[in-house]
Amino acid sequence: MGLFFTRTLIFLASSALGLIVADLLLTGFTIEWSKWWGFVMCVLMLLIKREVREAAALKAAAKKR
Template identity: 55%
Template sequence: MIIFLIRALIFLVSAALGLIVADLLLPGFRIDWSTWWGFALAIVIFAVLQSILTPWIASVARRNAPALLGGIGIISTLVALVVVVVIPGAGVTIGQPFVLTWILAPVIVWLVTALATLFLPMIFLKRRIDDRRDGGATRA
């Protein structure tokens, strides 16, 4: 159960990192930092949508357009960003340059999120796994 919670936290942190990097790199991507709860809401909505949309879009693509299977992560990131931007109070807006930002934002957020979900478990779960191994070795 603890590892599940750690993985959920890692997914939330990776979503936050992806959104923050997009905010830093793209002039049209803006996080409203005046209210912390707006950004927290954006992170939770984005992470939940990503976890729901990715398998759903993959199954739709597998049936209807197998060529899209390689881009499922970016497509689900784009859809999740659209929802987060549309929800008032979610703390994320996309402005000028509009088209360029909508093209680059999903790529940046997806890339950072993918890298974070790859490397963060190595940092946080490695210690937990090492503790289990050490605990198991002393009991035997």
């Protein structure tokens, strides 16, 4: 269980950092910091997508055994 939380926290941090770097480097990509909840929702949606994809991959791998 500790590994799950550690991996989740690392992914959350890397997603947030990636969005911040994109905001700084890419023209046309902006984050409105006055609406911080949109940033949080985006990071959470990335996390949910990753977890669903990982669960599906683990299930498919278990079937092949």
